[in-house]
Amino acid sequence: MNQIKPPQKDAYSLILDAIDVGVFRPGDRLVESDLADRFGVSRTPIREALQRLETQSLLARDGRSLIVASLDHNQMAELYVVRTELEGLAARLAARHATEEEVQVLRDMVIEDRALLSDPAALARTNRRFHKQIHLTSHNRYLVQQLDLVYRSMALMATTSLAAQGRGANALEEHLAIVDAIARRDEDAAYAALRDHISAAFVTRLKQDSQGLAEE
Structure with missing residues (x-):
């Protein structure tokens, strides 16, 4: 054959x-x-x-x-506005449509990622995988397509906010809150938890830029 x-x-x-x-x-x-x-x-x-x-x-x-290309301050701010709303919608739809198996996959990802707290680059890769899984769990192909475009532009940022001291551990706690809200089928809580998560990442990135911590 x-x-x-x-x-x-x-x-x-x-x-x-x-x-x-x-x-x-x-x-x-x-x-x-x-x-x-x-x-x-x-x-x-x-x-x-x-x-x-x-x-x-x-x-x-x-x-x-x-x-x-690289993103200037205004472009980054504009991107985060769009990302926050789209990701929040994905979490809301995930709370509405997620199967038990999909919730378990998300929960397992958070548990497994705890082993990567000392490796920001690896954690950044698994962070993206976690968010992609939420996008897919929304069960809305058009939303997934738009988020793919957003993440394509995210690649133009030279650093990851997860490299900041303590951000990795906080991010995983935020991930867990998102998964818990999805598991409870609480659409408003899932939306709010993911929006808060993206907001915290944006604040961290702004602090990195203001302190001149652009690396790599």
């Missing part, structure tokens, strides 16, 4: 994924020839992918070069 091979990702998806996971960081210069060698594709699809990413404001011009 012939095995079905998974479809290969195109150049756009390959570059986008690399930005998403932090292989390419804000300010990094992207060169067609280097990307073609890295991903094993020709320069034409790479060029088309770079043009598409620039159109989407994920890349910016620095002279004749293209670099991974």
Whole structure:
């Protein structure tokens, strides 16, 4: 029996994924020839992918070069406003539609993430996975699509708020409060818990920026 091979990702998806996971960081210069060698594709699809990413404001011009874009203070604030409302809605819908199995998966994630408190980078990855699970648990495909766009822009932030002293432990407690509200089917509490969680993360990030803690 012939095995079905998974479809290969195109150049756009390959570059986008690399930005998403932090292989390419804000300010990094992207060169067609280097990307073609890295991903094993020709320069034409790479060029088309770079043009598409620039159109989407994920890349910016620095002279004749293209670099991974970064968010200024106003852009970050605007993004957090949208993220807060959309994530709150996802939590509300999750409280309405979550299965018992989905609630258990969310609870298990919080428990497992406690082992990562000393590793902010790993915790940031699992934090995103936790939020993605809430998005899926909303059972609303259009909301999931919009949140995917928001998180794509989140990748343009150079740091994670989870790197701040004590933020990781607090974030997990906030995650637990969100899961508890979803488990109780308390839509208002789930919405409020997730909004408060995002607000706390935003405050932490603002403090990081004001103290000049931009790293990486």
